[in-house]
Amino acid sequence: MGKQLNFTYKGQDYTLEFNKRIVKSMENSGFVVQDFDKRTMNTMEDLFKGAFRMHHKKLKDDYIEEILAHFSDKEALWSRLMEMYAEPQAELFDEPDEDDENLIKWETTDN
DSSP states (O other): OOOEEEEEETTEEEEEEOOHHHHHHHHHTTOOGGGGGTSHHHHHHHHHHHHHTTTOTTSOHHHHHHHHHTOSOHHHHHHHHHHHHHHHHHHTTOOOOTTOTTOOOOOOOOO
16 A cells, blocks of 8 residues: 545545545546646646545545645645655565566567
8 A cells, every 4th residue: 555645524524635646547638747847736736636536536626626635734745645656666676586476577679
């Protein structure tokens, strides 16, 4: 399980999290985290909404925006969401255990 952000709003518990499938879906929909400097409001709202998809995909955008409006310490929130979003991407570069019986060792040849 990856990094999570947990909170309660109006008596309901929420868990925000990203996995590889969610990150790919966001990217396929046009989300570009590097757009933060050019499209800060859109990028941050889309990042926040995307964090709901794994555990609360049926929530409407308007309700998610309402929740966002009530968060304290938004600067720390954005930092944590960016860290969470980057985690599945970093996993692409994780090396398998050397003891993995299906470990693929590869080589190149030049003709």
